[in-house]
Amino acid sequence: MEELKYFNSGINKSSSIESRLIDDYPPYIYFQPYVSLNWERMEVGICYSFHSTGSRYSLQDYSGEYLFDTRISSEGPAILFNFRVFQLSSFRFLVYNEIGLQKTKMVLDESLYLGSDEVFDESYKFTSTDFYWEPGVKVGYPVASLLFEVNVGYVLQSDGDGLEFQGARNKGFLQVAGENVHAGWNGLRLGLTIAINLTRMKNGGSTDE
Amino acid sequence: MNKRHIFSKVSISVILVVFILSILNEGCEFESTEVYYLDVEKTEGETPVAELSFVDSVIIIDRATLFEYSLNFLKQEVYQVVFYVDGRKIESKEESTGSVLLQLLPGEHLFEIVVHTSTESGSLADLVRSEVFTYTKSWTIFAEAEDAGQIQIQSVGQVEDSLLIEWERYPGYKFHSYELFKKTSSGDVLLYESFDVNYTSSFDPYFVGGEAIYFIRFHKYSGEQYDSDTISYTSYPGMIDLDLDWEIHNLSIAWPKCDFKSNFGSYQLSQNLNGGPAEIIYTTEGVNDTTLSINVGENQDLQYELTYRSNMPDAARSNNGVYSLGSDNISTGSFYLPKPFPAYEVIAQSKEPPFRIYTPEFFYDVVEDRMIQRELAPHNGLFDASADNHEFISGLSYYRGSGEEWTFFWLDKEISNLPPTIFENEERRACVTGSGVFIIESGSSSYLYSRKGDSVIIHYENDSLHWPVMSQERPFIVATDIENNKIDFYYGFWNYNGDNRFYDVAWMKSLKGTAGNYVFRNETQIAMIAGNQLEIRSVEAMTPEYGSGDGLLLSTETSASRVVETDPISNTLLACSADRLYVYDMTDLRLLGEIPNTTVYQKIIQRGPRQVAYLNSTVFYMDEGATQATSHTLPIEKWR
Numbered sequence: 001m002e003e004l005k006y007f008n009s010g011i012n013k014s015s016s017i018e019s020r021l022i023d024d025y026p027p028y029i030y031f032q033p034y035v036s037l038n039w040e041r042m043e044v045g046i047c048y049s050f051h052s053t054g055s056r057y058s059l060q061d062y063s064g065e066y067l068f069d070t071r072i073s074s075e076g077p078a079i080l081f082n083f084r085v086f087q088l089s090s091f092r093f094l095v096y097n098e099i100g101l102q103k104t105k106m107v108l109d110e111s112l113y114l115g116s117d118e119v120f121d122e123s124y125k126f127t128s129t130d131f132y133w134e135p136g137v138k139v140g141y142p143v144a145s146l147l148f149e150v151n152v153g154y155v156l157q158s159d160g161d162g163l164e165f166q167g168a169r170n171k172g173f174l175q176v177a178g179e180n181v182h183a184g185w186n187g188l189r190l191g192l193t194i195a196i197n198l199t200r201m202k203n204g205g206s207t208d209e
Numbered sequence: 210m211n212k213r214h215i216f217s218k219v220s221i222s223v224i225l226v227v228f229i230l231s232i233l234n235e236g237c238e239f240e241s242t243e244v245y246y247l248d249v250e251k252t253e254g255e256t257p258v259a260e261l262s263f264v265d266s267v268i269i270i271d272r273a274t275l276f277e278y279s280l281n282f283l284k285q286e287v288y289q290v291v292f293y294v295d296g297r298k299i300e301s302k303e304e305s306t307g308s309v310l311l312q313l314l315p316g317e318h319l320f321e322i323v324v325h326t327s328t329e330s331g332s333l334a335d336l337v338r339s340e341v342f343t344y345t346k347s348w349t350i351f352a353e354a355e356d357a358g359q360i361q362i363q364s365v366g367q368v369e370d371s372l373l374i375e376w377e378r379y380p381g382y383k384f385h386s387y388e389l390f391k392k393t394s395s396g397d398v399l400l401y402e403s404f405d406v407n408y409t410s411s412f413d414p415y416f417v418g419g420e421a422i423y424f425i426r427f428h429k430y431s432g433e434q435y436d437s438d439t440i441s442y443t444s445y446p447g448m449i450d451l452d453l454d455w456e457i458h459n460l461s462i463a464w465p466k467c468d469f470k471s472n473f474g475s476y477q478l479s480q481n482l483n484g485g486p487a488e489i490i491y492t493t494e495g496v497n498d499t500t501l502s503i504n505v506g507e508n509q510d511l512q513y514e515l516t517y518r519s520n521m522p523d524a525a526r527s528n529n530g531v532y533s534l535g536s537d538n539i540s541t542g543s544f545y546l547p548k549p550f551p552a553y554e555v556i557a558q559s560k561e562p563p564f565r566i567y568t569p570e571f572f573y574d575v576v577e578d579r580m581i582q583r584e585l586a587p588h589n590g591l592f593d594a595s596a597d598n599h600e601f602i603s604g605l606s607y608y609r610g611s612g613e614e615w616t617f618f619w620l621d622k623e624i625s626n627l628p629p630t631i632f633e634n635e636e637r638r639a640c641v642t643g644s645g646v647f648i649i650e651s652g653s654s655s656y657l658y659s660r661k662g663d664s665v666i667i668h669y670e671n672d673s674l675h676w677p678v679m680s681q682e683r684p685f686i687v688a689t690d691i692e693n694n695k696i697d698f699y700y701g702f703w704n705y706n707g708d709n710r711f712y713d714v715a716w717m718k719s720l721k722g723t724a725g726n727y728v729f730r731n732e733t734q735i736a737m738i739a740g741n742q743l744e745i746r747s748v749e750a751m752t753p754e755y756g757s758g759d760g761l762l763l764s765t766e767t768s769a770s771r772v773v774e775t776d777p778i779s780n781t782l783l784a785c786s787a788d789r790l791y792v793y794d795m796t797d798l799r800l801l802g803e804i805p806n807t808t809v810y811q812k813i814i815q816r817g818p819r820q821v822a823y824l825n826s827t828v829f830y831m832d833e834g835a836t837q838a839t840s841h842t843l844p845i846e847k848w849r
Binding site for chain 2: 016017019020022023028029030031033048050051052053054055056058059060061062063064065066067069071072073075112114119
């Protein structure tokens, strides 16, 4: 999100409204259900992930309120490759790779209301579609047919064309200093997983398949 | 395992998973809820330093006007200056200094200027210029059309016996005054001035008739003035009418009545006689007095002009308030009617019919109570001596003409063979007898003449016969001895010197008396004044045949200084003093009556207050203050 943060930093400079940056693309919980097939050490699956974050410039006084909100989210399918490195007692140590396609949607919403009167309220939508690769490690612990996992990975997103404006007529890319701005989902990702082992549910938890 | 059962379970699981995913998806959407609140203090608006074209709250304009403004704030920024007229926005500006052109329809308008400035509070509304201080100032503007001053006279007409001029009310607001002017030959005359916009009419108190031209001069208080178009009004009441009554020498003059009674002052009639200067002969203040009857003389070219004059004291000024109906002419020609004559110019009279009075230009024959004017010009009548209708000589007329023209008449017959001595001296008097003898006093001498056929024979010169009078049928002559201050009584007789027959006189007696104051009462008696005594003496008694006495028959004390005339018909005697005429009964010299303030014309050199010409029992006299004797007759019987 570095490029977007950089974009954010220019917002205040170009405006006469001396608003304050309240949120600046903070880490935010994400949601990633998946289905996988397990072999002895190998696990292959597919997943769907949804990520979201945003920013806010805000200024409010007796006369009104100014907001400059950015909400960006991405969602898309991916393929999971988990490889169990070793197992200690019931703890499973795995490395994983997740390669997927993510479609990013970003909405810029700038509004100014004086009292209840709208001075302006403009929204701009941008999208981009990128591939990403997330290598990482995870530790799992099965309890009955449930499996609890904690994973740490790093997302590497391929640089596509950048965020493209989705206007009714105009097309273009979000740019800062002449350069297209990318969503920039790169970064460390922590996850907590609760999985259900359907095989173990069927067999009463006697086997991993 | 039953496959259908398995798929059924899987389907339920998928639906359940998708539902759960959806909920979780929504729950993972980033949402920012915090806001940054900045506590901003509200500010107070400044008092601007403003310079505006309009200072007063009420403005009057009469053309497109540029309204200029200049607004100075210490901190606040002028966003907008909006101008409204009658609530309608006409223009807005963003500059703190500028102008706006006001082009308003005539009428009353509300002009408002609204100024929006920043508040400089720093609030969001201030930053986006949505928070403003508003300043408002308004004026009432009376706009008038540029040609509002072009008011015109609406009507001129007769109202209430005067002339009313009405003009348009000034529709604008810059009223200062109206001025009503009248054009006259001497320039524009101010008739009326009004400082009240609602006073839009005025009478012309000077108008009595004719043509009048008016215009309104309107003044704005700003100094401009506008003259309206001129408008004329005419009222021609008619012409003067002259109607000459040839029977009675009377000229009736009539003129139309003045319609403008309220303005009327007087009628004034002037007369121009024979091309001489015009003279006002009649003035009346009665508006209904529209006729005048006057006596006129013969052979006169008369021109009359009737003038209306208004009752304004300064009516004559600038010919305002004076209207002339014009003039009309009339020539009287010849007629035989009583008429006025200039008594003071009478220089001679005849004692016997035809009674005549001579003036420098005319002589008048008196027939009964009428006088008939005869043309005398170019002669200057000098004397007339008439005797009774005698077979030999009944009258003598002599006129001295101008230059070398001389005329000498027996009655109406001109005598061409004139003795040269008549012309050598200045003739003054003549007397004639019924026997054809006459005496002419000329210069310091008198000459005795007699007629012989159509010629005149001169007998001799006598330097003692002054103011001679002769009896008609008897040869008695009375004259004045100037050197001895005596009255001489003579006896005339025919004498012969060989074959020549001539008339001679013989002295009989000299008595004390007043020079020239004697008149034959009849053939033998004379009335005369000696000192303060009026006497009647018998001349016949002075002859040797009657004992050469003094002939005194009657005597009475008198205030008269001169014997004027005796009248055998009424048996009266007229005598006069300097200013009074006395009438005596010749039978006993009893004073019958007297007319005061009267001077007898015969010896009049200067005019008196009341002048009388007496002839044959009739007195022709002048009205007091008049310049001519009139044809009024006063039979002498009435004096009694």
